Amino acid sequence: MMTNPTKMERRRALQDSLNDRINFIKSVEEIFNCHMVNFITGNLWDKHIPEPIKEEVAQLGEEKVLELIYHFGSCNSKLEVKMELTAPCPTLSKYLIACRQYYYDMTDPSINDEESIRSEILNDSSTSVSDADDNIKKRNLSSQYLTPAKKRHEVDVMSSFIAKMYEKKLANQGIIGAIVDIGGGKGYLGSALALRYGLRVLGIDVASDVTDAAKSRNDKICRKLSEKCSFYQQKTVFVTPNTDLGNLVKEFQFLWGSVTRVALVGLHTCGNLGASNIELFAATKTTDVPVTILCNVGCCYNLLDEKYLPEGVIDKAHYCLPPLLHGHSVDLPLDETSGFPMSDFLCQRQFWLGRNARNLASQSVERVMSQKKVAVDALFHRAVLQTVLLDYAENCSDTVQKKLLSKLDEMMVVGKGVGRVYKRNASLNLHEYLKTAFEKLDLDIQLPVEEVDKLSERYDCFKSKIKIFYLIRIFLAPVIESIILLDRLLYLLEKGINEAYLVRLFDPLISPRCFALVALK
Incomplete structure (x- = not known):
């Protein structure tokens, strides 16, 4: 029977996992640290593809190479090695297998026991997040108010998961809490949490026109449903790691009553905002309304600012x-x-990725592999x-x-x-x-x-050659993304927040940035 790793064992395992990924991408840095527009002018195929892979591609031909690439790209959770495909291309196969394995290993129990948090929040580790609504009465908010389908999927799944966390960690303990949705945009997630699940939600954005749009949209929905809108409120404010969210929530006590806990959430917080939200959650403040729950899905890694770029x-x-x-x-x-890196472990190494790597991390290998186009x-x-x-x-x-x-x-x-x-x-x-x-x-x-x-x-x-180069290169996208995500996870562990996990919330074919950083304190 496998025992849970200690706090120190988990941190060390996470550090080792980051080291392995970094050593791997350094060995293929020339493949991702380039720009596709320079494929001809920079002679990228001859300069950056290892000689053994070039020889294998030349001997096997485009059709067979593509079959191999799409085979490994279509493996969802377990790698299936077909000898008839891999034998003629041992070097390329080794590279593709390594890329996929680093993606799957993000849920290795030694560094990220995703199943334990799923089991705790959803009762059953085999239950999908989006189906776990049995114990919470949903209000009549039709998905027609959420377009396109991608946004509907994200809001359905994430609002359900947050509502379950709220129920288990706050409501069942007799605690009155509020959700703070930072970077909430037009309020898709916030209005769903308020109108479907009856949760108190404060949507925050730095742009007043965005906040106004969220309020206008919510008012329209409330009128159609003959609902009161008091549970979803909006505020325009620039949030920093020093912001006291408890004080912001107190401004709405006249509507909500006395709130004693805050859950900080964000759906696709862009660039540095995702890192700022994590810092805000981790910050120790002497406040009577502490932030005790985090559920954040980041995006737009290309817009991250890095600390240690040469x-x-x-x-x-x-x-x-x-x-x-x-x-x-x-x-x-x-x-x-x-916004990167966050952990002391990578900061001490002054680690950096660069814009080309971050651009690549924002792409979706799952969509490319699914469409095979x-x-x-x-x-x-x-x-x-x-x-x-x-x-x-x-x-x-x-x-x-x-x-x-x-x-x-x-x-x-x-x-x-x-x-x-x-x-x-x-x-x-x-x-x-x-x-x-x-x-x-x-x-x-x-x-x-x-x-x-x-x-x-x-x-x-x-x-x-440009097609095969592109496909070889995009296999690195989830590897680079995993470095960014595991850095954020390690940051929370370093801050003494041991109940921190990466949870795959969304279907990556629908929403490529599918991992949520979930933490409790």
Whole structure:
């Protein structure tokens, strides 16, 4: 019979798990710390894919390699190794297996006993979160008020889980509590908690127009349902780790009565806000209305600020300029507030990921594997555009060159690039794509059809490689995300909050950022 790890054993196991992941991504850093737009100009396939994998791909062919990749990508919880697939590609198979295993290991009981918190909150570890509503009377809030389907799924599942936590940890103890939803946006989660489950909810946002929109939406729902809206309130305030949530909740005692506990929640808190909420929960305050429950789902890792980015790579993607054009790019200063890393363990190592890694962590390998479809034309066309832009910059006048280099800096440093060129369900050939891209970039570049055809013919050999490179690279997305999430979990353990867990709330095909950081104190 397996015994529960001690506090120290769990922390050490979590540190070891982070070390393993970090060592792994360092061994393949060149694959994720690059930009797909440079696939041709930077010769990414030859430079960054290990030689044994290149040889295996060349020998096996695109079709068989894709079959192998999609096989491992479709494994949901247990890796199934098919020798007929893996034997011809031992190096690639080892890489794919490692990527998937690091994702599954986030629920290893030695570091994150997810099943124990599920069992405690939901009574039955086999019960799905969204079905566990038997003991709480839901009010008549129709899902029609929640669009699109993704948001309905998230709100249904998370509100159910939070309501169960509230019932077990507060209501059943005779404690009157309130939910504080920070970064609540239009109030989808907050209104569901108030109107479905009768919980007191304070929705907080830093933007007054967002707060007003949440109030307006809630008022409309209440009118349709002939309900009173007193259980869901909104407030515009900038929250820091020093904010006393208890004092904010007290402002609504005239509506709610005396509240003695706070549950802090957030559905897809963006960038640094997720880290700030976790810090706020962990902060020790002398208050008569303490925060004792946390349920936070983060998102937008690409918008995280990092504490230890080296000066020369401050959130700047490297792109391949011709030699005579080097030295024109600029650095952007870091924000004072940083959201990664949080744990002392990674802070002592001054660990950093970089923007390319965080961008990748925000992508969904599950969706790509489920659809078995890669937008090869879009990737290929964008890579060809990069060759055209850099060739043009090398041969144009100083004035035009300066404008174009400034545009490239903006595209790479700030992350504002060409943007969406393809319209929904539309298919563009290379000539149409380049023409549209030049217009969006406000560049007076005219390429004859014959010249574009030559470009397409010249670079056509990159098409199959760019697809396989993209798929190999996206397998790292959940590995990098796991480092961010386990860092947050370790931070809470370091603060002495031992009842802290990562719980997979959502279906990752519907909502890729599916893990909630759940903690009790």
